[in-house]
Amino acid sequence: MTHTSANRPAVLVVLHDVDDNLNELAAPLAEAGLRIVMWDVQRDPDGAPTVDELSQFGGIVSLGAYASVRDEEKHPWMAHEKRLLARALDLEMPVLGLCFGSQLLAAAGGAAFRTSPKSEYGWTRVRLTDDAASDPVIAPLAHTSDDGRIAAFHYHDDSHELPDGAVLLGETDGIIEAYRLGSAAWGLQFHLEVGLATQLAWIAGSRQHFARAGVNPTEQEERSHEQWRHYRDQAHAVGTAFAAEVLRYTRGS
Numbered sequence: 001m002t003h004t005s006a007n008r009p010a011v012l013v014v015l016h017d018v019d020d021n022l023n024e025l026a027a028p029l030a031e032a033g034l035r036i037v038m039w040d041v042q043r044d045p046d047g048a049p050t051v052d053e054l055s056q057f058g059g060i061v062s063l064g065a066y067a068s069v070r071d072e073e074k075h076p077w078m079a080h081e082k083r084l085l086a087r088a089l090d091l092e093m094p095v096l097g098l099c100f101g102s103q104l105l106a107a108a109g110g111a112a113f114r115t116s117p118k119s120e121y122g123w124t125r126v127r128l129t130d131d132a133a134s135d136p137v138i139a140p141l142a143h144t145s146d147d148g149r150i151a152a153f154h155y156h157d158d159s160h161e162l163p164d165g166a167v168l169l170g171e172t173d174g175i176i177e178a179y180r181l182g183s184a185a186w187g188l189q190f191h192l193e194v195g196l197a198t199q200l201a202w203i204a205g206s207r208q209h210f211a212r213a214g215v216n217p218t219e220q221e222e223r224s225h226e227q228w229r230h231y232r233d234q235a236h237a238v239g240t241a242f243a244a245e246v247l248r249y250t251r252g253s
Helices: 023-031 052-056 069-074 076-091 100-108 130-134 139-143 196-205 207-212 217-250
Strands: 010-015 035-040 059-062 095-098 113-128 149-160 167-172 175-181 185-188
Touching (some): 023 217, 052 076, 069 076, 069 100, 069 149, 076 185, 100 175, 100 185, 113 175, 113 207, 207 217
Antiparallel strands (some): 113 149, 167 175, 175 185
16 A cells, blocks of 8 residues: 655554544645544554655654553554654654653653553643744744643543753653654654543543543633634644755655
């Protein structure tokens, strides 16, 4: 199978759970002329490209998951995805990991797993580092912040150490929120891809998780209504920047 052509590079999007899809990042990738190729690890386990077939793609987006990186032995797809991410790092192929995807990318880069110092559910403030402002993918977030912090939507209990050689781009009270690994791989602990409809569905379906984390779900719903448009615009800007990296990679420039 061939997923790329001279004028339409493909991005491999790894879907782990049906309720966390590409959401707000789909449009900027498509607008850039990229073909989005989905691998659904649960419902199409045989649909994964081999490590050798990865060269047919111009980038990878790894989405969130209910699975934990520490449970690799329970999920046959996880070891293969980690091999794909490790190969992408070797190739300096653009990669964007979101929440679980960020954790698995860190693991592929040799970082140790750790439980998050604090479970994060709903909206929190992420402090961007000085390096974020000049980063080719994360800079749009820094440019929309007046005080060096952004509001970000979370849904996680796990975290990870910073991979060797990685550049920290964002943190919250000791939690690694954003980093760049190598020249072309980025991890975001927060769900930049998740739009208003999905945010509200997650809150409605997980009120007990929010309450256990000391977060009022009703207040989170209100914040989602207040933030959705700005957050959507941020996702679009980061998606556009990532698409530009994919195009640059496929053109060999």
